[in-house]
Amino acid sequence: MPELPEVEGVVRMLKPAVEHKTIQRVIVSPVIYASKAAGKEAIIKGQTPEAFIAAVEGMTIEHIERHAKYIFFTMSKNGGQQLIVNHLGMSGAWFHVAHPDDVIEGKFHKHMHVMWQLAAEEWLIYADIRRFGELRLLREVADYPPLLAMAPEPFDDVAMDYFLEKCTQRKYNNKAIKAVIMDGQVVSGCGNIYATEALFRTKIHPGRKVSQIDKAQLRQLFQEIVAVLTESIAFGGSSISDYRNINGEAGGMQHHLQMYGMKKCPMCHTNTAQQIIAGRNSFYCPNCQR
Ligand SMILES: [Zn+2]
Incomplete structure (x- = not known):
């Protein structure tokens, strides 16, 4: 699943490639229409595919930024601004290509669900193998309340104190630390891979209750979360299974993980254990x- 570093990698590449470009045409896959007809909402949330197409055609992509694991596209059209909020779900990916046939990896090519044509030979294509991703057209952030409840960016100055304060709350105090750091209302953008790595680096058992961890250790844990996220951004993210950047390339952080998916501990060579948390x-x- 793409986590914060992978989403950051996508945003850093999307910005110079497509900001200030106008969407000439939108194509939505038959799978999305079928899903809507069946009373579900694959990928395009909160409106019909027809309404989404009518709204998005003619929009200019003004600005792209990451908030936690979401990509925010600030869009303009006819003097007004709207927001398209995208979550990559389990296996979403954007491809910036001259032609849809240039999405050459079969598993993504088969699952091109929302295609934005920017010019005669320029497309921005959202592919999603498992279809857990989302595209949501909003007037403003407040129209989708879960976005307002997100913890601050982990790199912001206020994020450490925010985390420590949350850890004192009864709601989190009695829970396993791993569940708490993976909660987007406590720490923004720390998914399974990076939570696993940060806990290993600080020698904290993932199932330990928050109330049994002292403040100095919690502080150290948060520092390691930020460190591991920063390292992963530098390596282009982790491609455990389906993460690709907008040119279809995998990241490199998976070669630098110490605990996630490991059979033996790299420090003491004990067999690793697994627990569902x-x-x-x-x-x-x-x-x-x-
Ligand atoms: Zn060990």
Whole structure:
């Protein structure tokens, strides 16, 4: 699943490639129409595919930025501004290509669900193998309340104090630390891979209750979350399965992970253990992490 570093990588590449360009035409896949007809909402949320197409054709992409694991496209049309908020879900990816046939990797080519034509030979294509991703056209952020509840960006000065304060709240105090750091209302953009790595680096067992961890350790944990996210951004993100950047390339952070997916602990060579926490499989070293 794309996490914060992968989304950051996508945004950094999208900005110079497509900002200030106008969407001439929108094509939506038959799968999305069928989903809507069946009373579901694959990918395009909150409106019909027809309404989405009518609204988005003619829009200019003014500005692209990342908030946690969301991509915000600020769009303008006829003097007004709107927002398209995108979440990549499990396996969403954007491709910036001259022609749809240039999305050469078969598993993505088969799942090109929303296609924006920017010029005669320029397309921005959203492909999503498992269709858990989202595109949501909003007048403003407040129209979709979950966006208002997100924790601050982990790189912001206020994020550490925000995290420490949340850890004192009864709602989080009694929970497993891994569940808490993966909660987007406590830490923004820390998914399974990076939570696993940060807990290993600080030698904290993923199932330990927040109330049993002292403040100095919580502080150190937050610093390691920021460090591991920063390193991953520098390596172009992790491509465990389906992450691709807008040129179809994989990231490199998966070669630098120490605990996620490992059979043995790189520090003490004990066999790693796994535990399901908040619905996600958690790797840890039963010897190093207490
Ligand atoms: Zn170990």
